[in-house]
Amino acid sequence: MVKFNRLGALIIITVVFLLMPLFWGGCKKEKVLASNFSLSFSADTLMFDTVFTKMGNGNPPSMYQYLIVYNHEDYAITTRVRLGGGGTSPFRMNVDGRSGPVVDKVVIRAKDSLFIFVEAYPDQTNQNNPLVITDSILFDNTNDLKNVKLVCWGQDAHYLYDSVLTGNVKWNDYLKPYVIYNSVLVSPGATLTIGRGVHIYSHNNSKIFVQGTLKVQGDTNAKVVFEGDRLQNSYRNESNQWRGIRFMVGSTGNTIKNAIIKNATIGVEIDSIPISGKYNVTLEGVEIRNHSLAGIYCFMGSVQATNCLVANCGQYTLAGLAGGTYDFYNCTFASYNTMFNRKNEQFGISNKEVVAGSISYKAPLSFDIENCVIYGDQDDEIILVTELPVGSTTISNCLIKAKNSALITLLSSGQNNILDKEPEFVDYVNYNFNISKTSPCIEAGNNNHPITYDINGKHRINLPDIGCYEY
Numbered sequence: 254m255v256k257f258n259r260l261g262a263l264i265i266i267t268v269v270f271l272l273m274p275l276f277w278g279g280c281k282k283e284k285v286l287a288s289n290f291s292l293s294f295s296a297d298t299l300m301f302d303t304v305f306t307k308m309g310n311g312n313p314p315s316m317y318q319y320l321i322v323y324n325h326e327d328y329a330i331t332t333r334v335r336l337g338g339g340g341t342s343p344f345r346m347n348v349d350g351r352s353g354p355v356v357d358k359v360v361i362r363a364k365d366s367l368f369i370f371v372e373a374y375p376d377q378t379n380q381n382n383p384l385v386i387t388d389s390i391l392f393d394n395t396n397d398l399k400n401v402k403l404v405c406w407g408q409d410a411h412y413l414y415d416s417v418l419t420g421n422v423k424w425n426d427y428l429k430p431y432v433i434y435n436s437v438l439v440s441p442g443a444t445l446t447i448g449r450g451v452h453i454y455s456h457n458n459s460k461i462f463v464q465g466t467l468k469v470q471g472d473t474n475a476k477v478v479f480e481g482d483r484l485q486n487s488y489r490n491e492s493n494q495w496r497g498i499r500f501m502v503g504s505t506g507n508t509i510k511n512a513i514i515k516n517a518t519i520g521v522e523i524d525s526i527p528i529s530g531k532y533n534v535t536l537e538g539v540e541i542r543n544h545s546l547a548g549i550y551c552f553m554g555s556v557q558a559t560n561c562l563v564a565n566c567g568q569y570t571l572a573g574l575a576g577g578t579y580d581f582y583n584c585t586f587a588s589y590n591t592m593f594n595r596k597n598e599q600f601g602i603s604n605k606e607v608v609a610g611s612i613s614y615k616a617p618l619s620f621d622i623e624n625c626v627i628y629g630d631q632d633d634e635i636i637l638v639t640e641l642p643v644g645s646t647t648i649s650n651c652l653i654k655a656k657n658s659a660l661i662t663l664l665s666s667g668q669n670n671i672l673d674k675e676p677e678f679v680d681y682v683n684y685n686f687n688i689s690k691t692s693p694c695i696e697a698g699n700n701n702h703p704i705t706y707d708i709n710g711k712h713r714i715n716l717p718d719i720g721c722y723e724y
Contacts, residue, residue, distance in 0.1 A: 301405030576616030
């Protein structure tokens with residue numbers, strides 16, 4: 254047996270007591286936040302641009318993308334990471350070595366980070382995948398409810414993501430659609446030409462901005478179509494799916510022929526007086542319908558429309574503000590509350606000054622509206638607010654819904670207008686705005702601006718019918 258003297262024992266006891274704080278410190282638990290913490294990320298969106306419909310059997314669904322999650326707190330945090338779509342999500346996730354649509358008790362140490370790896374798994378046997386497939390990675394119990402978007406392309410298409418177009422660009426592929434995510438800008442000096450039969454889909458909140466020139470060249474047998482990217486039948490006539498086409502200050506020479514623009518917030522938006530030429534935009538044979546705010550919204554702008562249908566919009570088929578030039582020939586403006594609860598007139602033109610901050614806006618006003626239908630389910634479907642000075646103003650040979658006495662007096666002054674008579678649309682509930690054989694529109698137009706064909710290419714003979722459709 255080994256014996257220690259008293260001095261040795263005292264030294265050992267002293268050393269143990271001196272080292273005890275170090276041992277206790279090493280075993281002390283780190284504080285962990287389970288709520289009220291903040292995270293930051295290496296990206297707010299993970300994009301997967303693989304063309305999935307061309308992938309063969311045995312190939313991976315996509316290249317993986319990774320996300321770095323940063324904890325800038327002074328303490329460790331614990332959270333649950335999950336896919337918004339849960340087990341049905343087309344994405345698969347690996348969080349710090351653990352896989353699944355939900356990963357619990359994920360710990361990130363103070364001032365540290367972790368990696369999340371994601372792959373996209375759309376149904377490769379389904380040719381009807383949505384054009385844009387989306388989900389989100391969600392983090393529970395954070396201060397600001399942050400999430401990271403997941404976006405992948407679901408079909409073979411031309412995809413444009415926050416794209417800026419320069420030079421002369423042509424979209425001519427009528428077999429494969431063009432899909433816009435976020436927005437597209439036609440930059441100053443650039444020209445985008447869209448050929449016959451081309452189909453353009455825009456994702457939620459996307460918009461086409463035109464600072465240069467847009468030329469849409471459809472024909473009656475192969476119209477160019479602009480719409481949202483939700484392909485389900487239930488969205489076929491659903492408004493507010495995207496934001497529309499906006500012609501910005503400085504844009505010139507724009508023409509849209511034989512096209513369908515539908516299901517946006519504003520179909521065609523026009524800013525400011527044209528720098529050159531009489532019109533910012535010329536529309537011919539264009540169908541503009543199912544927009545939550547307005548079909549055509551014009552601010553001090555100038556537009557000519559021939560053989561156009563503007564129908565079923567939440568507030569206005571036409572809103573022309575702060576003056577401008579509005580020349581409409583053989584157009585149909587029709588709006589019924591089949592989808593919206595509209596209470597105002599649908600067709601409005603005003604040259605009343607608009608003040609924004611310290612700046613006032615007002616342009617000269619003129620309009621020439623001939624052979625047009627302006628009709629819906631309100632007592633009055635047209636409102637004109639005119640302040641002096643006013644240029645040339647003509648409304649003739651039109652069928653208009655009007656019961657206001659002052660409006661009736663204005664529209665009845667020898668202009669051959671037909672007031673407050675049904676145009677006898679074939680089936681406005683199902684968007685058929687052709688006229689029936691007993692319609693008062695038949696051969697009630699004039700030939701002041703001869704138009705050979707209607708919106709569908711039907712030949713107009715003798716006196717034209719009022720509206721965009723010839724009986």
